[in-house]
Each structure stands twice: as C-alpha cells, then as structure tokens.
Amino acid sequence: MKSRRIKLPLIAVLLTVAVAAAAGWWWLKHQPEVNAVSPTSNLACSLPAEKGNAPHAGMVWVPAGSFVLGDTVYPEEQPVGKVQVAGFWMDRSEVSNDAFAAFVKATGYVTVAERPVNLAMHTGLTPDMQKPGAVVFSMPDKINNNDDIRQWWRYVPGADWRHPGGPSTSLEGHGAFPVVHVTYADALAYAKWIGHMLPTEAQWEWAARGAQAQAASEHAQPMQANTWQGLFPVANSGDDGYIGLAPSGCYAPNALGLFDMIGNVWELTSDVWMPFHQGGNASHDQLPPELHSGDVQRTIKGGSYLCAPNYCMRYRSAARQPQDEDLAVSHLGFRTVLNAPAP
Numbered sequence: 001m002k003s004r005r006i007k008l009p010l011i012a013v014l015l016t017v018a019v020a021a022a023a024g025w026w027w028l029k030h031q032p033e034v035n036a037v038s039p040t041s042n043l044a045c046s047l048p049a050e051k052g053n054a055p056h057a058g059m060v061w062v063p064a065g066s067f068v069l070g071d072t073v074y075p076e077e078q079p080v081g082k083v084q085v086a087g088f089w090m091d092r093s094e095v096s097n098d099a100f101a102a103f104v105k106a107t108g109y110v111t112v113a114e115r116p117v118n119l120a121m122h123t124g125l126t127p128d129m130q131k132p133g134a135v136v137f138s139m140p141d142k143i144n145n146n147d148d149i150r151q152w153w154r155y156v157p158g159a160d161w162r163h164p165g166g167p168s169t170s171l172e173g174h175g176a177f178p179v180v181h182v183t184y185a186d187a188l189a190y191a192k193w194i195g196h197m198l199p200t201e202a203q204w205e206w207a208a209r210g211a212q213a214q215a216a217s218e219h220a221q222p223m224q225a226n227t228w229q230g231l232f233p234v235a236n237s238g239d240d241g242y243i244g245l246a247p248s249g250c251y252a253p254n255a256l257g258l259f260d261m262i263g264n265v266w267e268l269t270s271d272v273w274m275p276f277h278q279g280g281n282a283s284h285d286q287l288p289p290e291l292h293s294g295d296v297q298r299t300i301k302g303g304s305y306l307c308a309p310n311y312c313m314r315y316r317s318a319a320r321q322p323q324d325e326d327l328a329v330s331h332l333g334f335r336t337v338l339n340a341p342a343p
C-alpha cells in the first residue's frame with residue numbers, strides 16, 4: 001500500500017491544522033445512508049445574460065499578470081512567492097448538474113463513484129466501503145470532539161453525482177446546482193469533452209483574486225459566498241441564505257464576473273498536491289494532468305459551504321487542501337479553463 005504510507009502522515013499533519021474534510025479512504029468506516037440534500041430557498045439564481053457575440057459561452061477572460069501566490073493563515077499556503085500567469089478563459093460558474101448530465105448523456109461516461117472499488121489499491125475496507133459510493137456530509141446533533149471527522153463525514157454506498165445524499169436521493173429540481181461527487185478523472189473527462197482543461201492552482205488563485213496583483217490580505221469570512229455561519233459542524237444559521245449547497249449565481253461575482261470562486265463547492269485543479277508551495281513558480285507545482293493513477297492527491301481550492309471560522313478558514317483565494325484522486329465527496333466540484341486567445 002504505497003499510497004497509504006504516503007498519505008497517512010500527510011493527513012495526520014493536516015488534521016493538526018484543522019483541515020476540514022479532505023476525505024481519505026483510510027479514516028472512513030461503515031456508516032448508514034444519510035440524506036445530505038439540504039432544503040434550499042431557491043433552486044436557481046439569476047446569472048446575468050451574456051453578450052450575444054461572446055467568443056466562449058459561459059466563460060470569462062482572465063488577463064495575464066503576476067501576483068504573490070499563497071498566504072500565511074495555514075502552513076500549506078506557504079511559502080508565498082511571485083508567479084506569472086498567462087491569460088486564459090474560465091467558466092464563470094461551477095459546472096452544474098445539468099451540464100454534467102449533458103456530458104454523461106452524450107458519452108455514456110460512468111463516474112468513478114459509480115464503478116467497482118479498486119480493492120487492490122484499497123485493502124482492509126469495511127463491507128460498505130467495498131461497494132461503489134461516495135463520502136457525504138451529514139450535520140450531527142452533537143459531537144464529542146473536533147478530531148474525529150467521521151462524526152460528520154460518512155461513506156455512503158450508492159451515493160454518486162446523480163444521488164448526492166445516497167441512493168434514495170436525486171437531482172430533481174437541482175439542475176442549476178454544482179455537480180458533486182466527481183473525482184479528478186471525472187472532471188478531466190468532462191473538460192476534455194468540451195475541449196477545455198482543468199485550471200492550475202496558479203490560474204485558479206489569480207482568477208479568484210479578480211486578476212488583482214495585491215497580496216491576499218482579506219481573511220474575514222466573506223458575506224458574498226456560500227460558507228458556514230455558526231459553530232461547525234453542529235449549528236449553521238444559514239445567514240447567507242443556504243444551509244447546504246446553493247445553485248450558481250446566488251452571490252455577487254468577483255471583479256472578473258466569476259461566481260462562487262469562494263465557497264459553495266471546493267474546486268479541483270490539475271496540480272498534484274504538495275503540502276507547501278515550491279519556490280513560487282507555478283510550473284513547479286504542476287505535473288502532467290494525465291497522471292491520475294489514483295495514487296496521488298490533487299489540490300483543491302476556494303473552500304466550500306462547510307468552511308467556518310471555528311474550524312476551517314478556507315474561504316479565501318489562497319486556501320488549499322488535498323483531495324484523494326479516486327474518492328468522491330459531497331462538497332467538491334470543479335470548473336474548466338480554456339487556453340485560447342484574448343477576446
């Protein structure tokens with residue numbers, strides 16, 4: 001189990017700095033099915049109309065620039081260092097259930113969470129974890145401590161992108177919500193289908209800052225984002241309008257017109273996870289996107305609706321977290337980029 005020898009110390013370190021929910025196979029045990037689809041006040045929000053002659057529908061142009069990547073809130077955001085990013089196009093919103101459904105309908109693609117579990121790679125799993133499924137967040141009534149994340153994360157057989165809370169749940173009425181339970185391979189397959197790529201961490205962070213060069217100094221919990229208000233994981237006031245996920249477009253976009261870069265779902269990047277930045281050169285962070293053996297972790301960005309001040313202040317552009325490549329979770333989605341000429 002080469003991968004476990006690598007991951008266990010890494011996760012142990014990350015948990016000491018209160019990393020929330022980089023769900024790993026190793027800490028999951030058998031758990032009953034739960035329904036994590038939260039009630040919502042709006043099933044669709046109003047994304048502004050695009051220009052009729054927009055060269056790439058649903059995307060915005062992110063201009064080239066240089067900026068200081070990273071921050072100092074958590075160790076993994078360091079060292080900070082200047083990087084340069086070429087201009088690129090980026091989806092203005094997280095990929096929705098409707099968009100992903102169109103991809104699946106056209107290609108017959110089967111997501112990793114729907115496939116048999118690779119028992120050769122993951123030995124010693126409980127009977128439930130040997131079944132196809134995904135990791136689902138469920139708000140507990142009370143917890144004993146903040147250390148055992150199994151109190152709110154559970155592996156649910158039959159959970160997948162079509163059944164986000166388990167086999168008895170569905171996407172009915174949730175077409176405009178971000179797709180979840182997609183792994184790196186799933187996201188990459190979607191991106192390639194439409195001729196796009198997944199963003200690098202540097203691209204994502206530059207875009208999340210609105211292509212502004214100043215350092216990431218904003219550490220307060222943002223109001224215009226779907227995050228967690230209250231004491232995680234037992235109390236969420238829903239002051240931002242949503243207890244669970246929100247459809248795209250419910251919060252103000254950033255300066256570039258990008259929605260939900262912070263919060264709602266974490267977003268996959270193409271960068272292989274390292275628990276620190278490597279010298280400030282973004283190209284050092286990136287390995288070939290085709291490298292997806294299931295034996296590595298990818299860097300995810302932006303935080304999610306589960307990020308709370310008392311547990312995970314990762315509702316920031318520089319925040320980052322590892323994600324096992326072959327494990328689907330209910331707070332992770334993605335958006336795509338296109339390396340094409342400026343408008």
Ligand SMILES: [Ca+2]
Nearest residue numbers: 260261263265
């Ligand atoms: Ca997001």
